[in-house]
Amino acid sequence: MLNPVWIQTFSTVATARSFTDAGRQLGLSQSSVSDHIRRLEQSVGRRLFVRDTHSLALTPDGEALLVHARLILESIARAESQFSAPRLQGRVRLGTSEDLAQGPLPNVLAAFRDAHPDVEFEITIGMTGRLYELMDAGSLDLMVGKRREGDRRGVPLFRGQLGWLARPGTVIDVRQPLPLILVHEPSVTRSVVLDALAKSGWRWHIVCSSSSHSGCIAAARGGLGVTVRAQNLSGRGLVPPVNHAELPALPDVEFVSLSARRLSKPAETLLRLLQKSDLRASRED
Structure with missing residues (x-):
């Protein structure tokens, strides 16, 4: 079992090339650092460092483990960042044409809800012309639908x-x-x-x-x-x-996304997801 605490100590020692310096960086005593390395070596069944009174070097197995250690620590950092960050909360007022609502849009909304379960949706389905009117009136945060030839409003999503x-x-x-x-x-x-x-x-x-x-x-x-x-x-x-x-x-016909000038964080996050998603995929019913 690779204890993340031992992995962190091992990576720090490998970078510092010193048990003493590693202990100082981690706020541990030198004996604690030595204990972590000893337990890690026992866990993997390999010697990780070559040590004498004047130098410290990684063994070939230590070099190999260091690659994995950095990946493990990066993954832990990403996970901690995701779950320590404030959860998105608020409401998104989304307008969509009916053909998109009946097709691929639900997949995008499901992906958003999985990542941000606390966000509330208010969805308006209607003709694109009506959605433009609601955008102009400030009744929608963002919309997805078609635009007429020559119209320059919105960010293109795909052509159908x-x-x-x-x-x-x-x-x-x-x-x-x-x-x-x-x-x-x-x-x-x-x-x-x-x-x-x-x-x-x-x-x-x-x-x-x-x-x-x-x-x-x-x-x-x-x-x-x-x-x-x-x-x-x-x-x-x-x-x-x-x-x-x-x-x-x-x-x-060209399908586009259109957003209000000022967006809440939830609306901005959904807009980025919509613009990255492939809404061209059809759904069989």
Whole structure:
């Protein structure tokens, strides 16, 4: 058993090359230092130092143990730092688009909660346009969602290719107006899709509008028409139409994070985690 106290004494002696100096640094008597080294040598079954009245040197086994000793002491220091530091407390007001909330965001929140269990969350799920309004009003600390082409607000997280989705087996009659299922305004996805159709000259009509992506998914699963989501955040139970290659191509959308000018420590910590996390991963339902 490698006693951390003996390991600390051993490392200090190895650096100081003196039992006396090591004892002075550690606040121990020379006899205590000698006792720690003796017990450590007995524990590992190896001689660690070559000693005489004038010099002290590490044996080859001592050199090898010193490498491990430094790693052990560094790990102990990191653990002590983590558990001696004040626990994060407070509240984070987070806004998120529904597609991210239904996809990879819960994994990020779980990782945050594991590390900071005392932080309280207030989560608002809504259309990105509405989240921007709440940010401007000071009602959110930070948000994650889409931004319109040309908008410079926010820090980019990833880009997602929009794709057509419908009930399995759906074949779109391209001779007829495209039956669209879209969320209400203000919606980045809605405006991007309608702009793309207008530029390509496609006829369309909205067969269903919903206040949420869940409503759009339900309508598409019911066979009312086609809806749109970023391909890496595909809807539950939906697939591209059989003849999706005949439909107009859709552009990418950019997902970003946006924060208030002044953040609490919990909100700042969550923001750093969001920006480091890979939110592109989809979730199968």
